[in-house]
Amino acid sequence: MNTPSTSATQARISGVHPRPASRGDAFRRVAVTALAAALLAGAATPAMATADSRAVSKAAAQDRPELQKAIQAFVDAGLAAGMQMRVNDEQGEWVGSAGVRKLGTSAKPPTNGYFRIGSSTKNFTATLMLKLVEAGEIGLDATVADYLPQFKLDRRITVRMLLQHTTGLFDYSFDIDPDGKPVSLIPWQGKEWVPKRFHTYTDEQLVRLTLTRPAKFEPGTRWSYGNVNYVLTKLLIEKVTGHSYAVEMKRRILGPLKLQHTVVPGAWTGMPAPYAHAYYRYQDATDQWKVIDVTRQNPSWISGAGEIISTTEDLRTFFSALNSGKLLPAGLLTQMRKPHPNSAGLFGSYGLGLYVQDLGPSCGGVVYNHDGSNNGYGALMYSTPDGKKTLTASITTGDAAADVATEFPKALNNLVKTVFCDGQAQ
Numbered sequence: 001m002n003t004p005s006t007s008a009t010q011a012r013i014s015g016v017h018p019r020p021a022s023r024g025d026a027f028r029r030v031a032v033t034a035l036a037a038a039l040l041a042g043a044a045t046p047a048m049a050t051a052d053s054r055a056v057s058k059a060a061a062q063d064r065p066e067l068q069k070a071i072q073a074f075v076d077a078g079l080a081a082g083m084q085m086r087v088n089d090e091q092g093e094w095v096g097s098a099g100v101r102k103l104g105t106s107a108k109p110p111t112n113g114y115f116r117i118g119s120s121t122k123n124f125t126a127t128l129m130l131k132l133v134e135a136g137e138i139g140l141d142a143t144v145a146d147y148l149p150q151f152k153l154d155r156r157i158t159v160r161m162l163l164q165h166t167t168g169l170f171d172y173s174f175d176i177d178p179d180g181k182p183v184s185l186i187p188w189q190g191k192e193w194v195p196k197r198f199h200t201y202t203d204e205q206l207v208r209l210t211l212t213r214p215a216k217f218e219p220g221t222r223w224s225y226g227n228v229n230y231v232l233t234k235l236l237i238e239k240v241t242g243h244s245y246a247v248e249m250k251r252r253i254l255g256p257l258k259l260q261h262t263v264v265p266g267a268w269t270g271m272p273a274p275y276a277h278a279y280y281r282y283q284d285a286t287d288q289w290k291v292i293d294v295t296r297q298n299p300s301w302i303s304g305a306g307e308i309i310s311t312t313e314d315l316r317t318f319f320s321a322l323n324s325g326k327l328l329p330a331g332l333l334t335q336m337r338k339p340h341p342n343s344a345g346l347f348g349s350y351g352l353g354l355y356v357q358d359l360g361p362s363c364g365g366v367v368y369n370h371d372g373s374n375n376g377y378g379a380l381m382y383s384t385p386d387g388k389k390t391l392t393a394s395i396t397t398g399d400a401a402a403d404v405a406t407e408f409p410k411a412l413n414n415l416v417k418t419v420f421c422d423g424q425a426q
Contacts, residue, residue, distance in 0.1 A: 121302075
């Protein structure tokens with residue numbers, strides 16, 4: 001899936017860098033600290049115990065061949081070396097996996113395995129910021145420059161604009177310059193990323209890289225997805241609370257929901273067990289195709305926009321709680337779900353850290369989601385408005401040269417409609 005020759009397509013398909021339809025829909029988004037340092041910073045403890053075996057056994061016993069077929073389609077299309085999925089609906093809970101846990105072996109991915117959730121992190125970060133708004137610690141329309149004066153940001157940029165991607169800031173990870181040329185200010189893909197995959201970036205460094213380029217438009221006048229908006233949101237959370245992002249995430253979301261298998265890694269490169277291995281396919285300096293294991297990598301380049309590690313069970317618990325009104329008051333949840341009119345793309349239209357997707361009356365109407373990926377990993381996170389029906393999944397890529405631009409939207413559409421259209425893909 002990850003080739004320099006298709007990098008622009010992948011940047012639009014993975015969820016790290018969604019753009020307005022006029023610039024292409026997005027999907028390919030996307031010094032090492034010790035684990036002890038990450039824990040001292042307040043990250044959730046990477047619990048090494050497996051999920052409740054009785055619950056897994058009960059869920060796995062359900063006969064849902066249509067769900068198994070839908071995830072197998074990702075593997076058959078070369079989009080995944082392995083995939084695990086959890087569905088909770090009126091029939092109960094189903095968990096399953098397809099493909100392999102590690103290339104060259106036959107074992108399936110663990111259905112309680114950890115994975116990098118990529119841009120699904122944005123939904124956690126937005127929810128955390130809205131918790132601060134709920135507590136009266138900052139206003140949704142507060143001026144960001146008043147809290148982060150060191151960056152000399154346009155004073156029209158507000159908290160709402162960060163969460164909605166309407167700041168107009170050029171994005172350091174992937175953007176389009178005035179001449180229509182794709183630009184990355186850091187190496188996050190291809191052969192340039194491979195030797196830098198353990199490099200540590202600071203949040204301030206990422207923001208200052210962004211500010212080396214002029215703004216793309218006046219704040220609030222257009223929509224353009226950018227990771228820098230959520231790096232700034234993370235810095236704003238830390239400024240307002242006086243605590244690290246990881247500490248506040250644990251205190252206000254992970255702890256209350258008992259998400260013991262969700263990790264805020266910072267610059268930690270490890271992965272708690274159990275997990276499926278993730279791979280990255282690229283062309284080296286001599287244009288030879290190479291495949292490397294990228295299970296270990298440093299996510300500091302994407303920070304509060306995509307660093308979190310979790311499990312399908314924890315994602316289900318979180319997203320169900322959010323959409324059932326357990327995390328935010330009704331007024332703020334309504335604002336989170338209000339999409340920007342110019343943000344339509346593969347996943348729907350964007351609100352405040354949340355996509356709104358209308359599947360049509362035959363599928364019960366609207367679902368909410370925020371998918372994501374880092375190199376080698378993909379995450380799916382969907383829910384009905386009441387939080388009662390959810391789909392959470394992880395994808396680990398392998399060594400196949402897949403037609404991502406064509407096959408991923410087709411496989412995703414089939415999967416989502418299989419889950420939310422009473423088992424019948426449309």
